[in-house]
Amino acid sequence: MPAKTEYTRLLNRTIEALLPLLAVPVALLIGAGMIYALGVNPFQAYGTLFQGAFGNVSGFTQSLVKATPLLLVGLGVTIAFRGGVINIGGEGQLIVGALxxxxxSIGFSDLPRIILLPLTLLIAALSGAVWGGVPGVLKARLGVNEILSTVMMNAIALQLSNYLLRGPMIDPAEIERGTQIAQSDLLPQAAWLSRLMPRTLLHGGAILAVIMAVLVYIFLWRTTIGYRIRAVGLNPDAARYAGIPVQFYQALSLILGGAFAGLAGGVEVSGVHHRMIEGLSGGYGFSGIVAALFGKLHPLGAIPASVLFGGLLVGADRMQRATQVPSALITVILGLVVLFVVSSEIWARRRARRRETRG
Amino acid sequence: MSDLLPTGHKKIEEMRMEGIVKRFPGVLANDHVNFDVKAGEIHALLGENGAGKSTLVRQLYGLYRPDEGKIFINGEEVVFHSPKDSIAAGVGMIHQHFMLVPDLTVVENVALGLPSSRGVILDLDRVRKRIELLCQQYNLKVDPYAYIWQLSVGEQQRVEILKALYRGAALLVLDEPTAVLTPQEVDDLFITLRRMADEGHALIFISHKLHEVLAISQRVTVLRDGRVVGTRPTAGATKTELAQMMVGRPVILQYEKSPLKMGDILLKVENLVVRGDRGTDALKGVSLEVHSGEILGLAGVSGNGQRELAEALAGLRPVKSGRIILNGVDVTHASPSVRIATGQSYIPEERMKDGAIKDFSVADNFILEDHAKPPFSSRTFLNFRSIRQVSERLVQEFNVKTPTIDTPIKNLSGGNIQKMILARELSRKPKVLIASQPTRGVDIGASEYIHQRLLEQRQAGTATLLISEDLDEIRALSDRIAVIYEGEIVGIVDGKTATTEELGLMMAGIREKPKA
Known part of the structure; x- marks a missing residue:
């Protein structure tokens, strides 16, 4: 009965491919239960959420604004994962990039825009690369677990930011007024990313992020360095056997991952806030990991995933205002998405293995 | 005759499998197989890898359920849901990989998982007495108080047999039991197996080694592509006939070797000391020379330092002392890429771990070493057109059976993955080739092909170090044979004149007698 086995195999494959996509609806369903427990009608809550996120121009552009850093961080996470290392340090790299x-840009504010803007973003990426590079070098040289070290680097970045924004980098106007809000001076206008639509926050960074996604795709699948990163990630033993210096490429994956998160930080200050503020990252460093996983660790898959999660973040705020459901609920939902995506992958792999041995 | 075995268990007078069908997705692993074995008989099951031998016996042992067909023991139909059921019915199985706890003694391992006769209190003394009795009855030499880690592979296998006998196995399945043994240990095993048959056990002996099947069995059943090709009495069967049944076409058992044209020394190993995974020295001063145009075979029982030597030569394991000279260059501490650039190719022992990336396509696996060189890339960007061209050519040339060159390698059979690796390594026109277990787990057809290729490479002037635990392979291909035992070279003998007995003694660590 070859027809039947062929059919069941196709069915199995389809289920496995679609399973991760089910993670979002299932997570939303559990979220609905929680909303109900809070005494709110889940339909109404989700209605305002999606209406707020995608239902009108201002909501949708705001979703894209939030999607931009998610995508950039997600690209960094994707590169690291493809290289077989796990970068949980997006948050710290983003903060350092923004700082x-x-x-x-404030220090070199006399430079013309055509030089200042690209250099500002480049500096952001470079400093993120350094922040990701420390765990990278520690792993390559001493075998330090990168999950732990990237998380620790987050804490260092946060405290560094707290110090700088209260001390050396604080806006002189805040000291004059005596309000002492921990934020920096405004960036020179020459370092601002252009707004794409009037009366919205949508800025050129969104386009930059999409271009970066395409470049990362080309990098990973068309270049020799990308080939090596993927080889190292899939089978370090075989990569070593073939003469690829495994540690170097693991460190490089972390450095590049840091660069993208740092760039996200630069884009945030230069495109949205025009200054460094406390709490600038707003958890993008972690939500970006979710976006990357949901995009199946593919740079192009990360684009729709980021838009979806950006929308959820925006919609959650509207939902909170309209229905008093705390927007933190969306963090719970994102966590559940990660849990389901990862467990569905494991489940699919087990099924595949069982089919191989048992039929 | 009594219907009881010396162990006190009932004999299995006859086990019959009728019309067994087992399907896996896309594969018919067993296609209406009929097979039977009687008390007092050794029935050999012969076939290539993937012919369905293991699948068949796993159904007998309760690991798989047949899709169709029935199993009868002493004329009564039985259904096994798990190995527990089959063990209760008197079926035992010796797996290729032993299931023993290294830090426990023989007695403890045998008692493991069985209820004690004294409830919660262990009855190890009683177990020991029975073990000693069994050892006597079946000519098994094992010290009941030895720890498993102290035992040689052959002794561990005896413990496995003891375990099965202790649990009352009247029918014993041995899955490739000789793969890990020295020739002398094989002889000992055969004595035990004959004794068991004499006592009324039924035995199923799985192998792909023809001479062993001819030596030990009364009947032989050949499987090919899941079907029974035929069942013959062993008396009167010949190697050629059985090989042809196995492969489905005439097979070359003796290779035509061109005369030896030995050239310069291309690989020289001097007093090499290398640490093993446990931190002790796995190689204790190994010296070897391999000349251009020669195949030097390295024989030895598994775990005597072969893997460490191969890894040290490939640059994957640090060298503690000694030197490795490759094509005149000292590469003792060089990275793998330097060795590759100096003209060394390496066929690794564990092809899925070291030799290939299973989620990469066939084409991507071909460029594993040379992706940063023309024609595969302009250093920066991969050149897919020439990657495809070369891949298509290599797949053709080396007869790699794959649907397309974009198929992930994990969907290929072991033999085809090995041919892919061979194609990649040989297409680099190596000066020195380290071939580690090149045909392990590969079917006869592919083995034969790989052997022919190695001989062609020899004629082309490559210096080949062939590391293998398959003595037949070593003898068929090697010009000289070095034997390794506990990290030292016991001796180097001429490949043409070496006898199996001589090599077997050396593999057990007994030094070559000085020639009188």
């Missing part, structure tokens, strides 16, 4: 971009 560096702010300091640089």
């Amino acid at each position: 560096a971009a702010t300091a640089f």
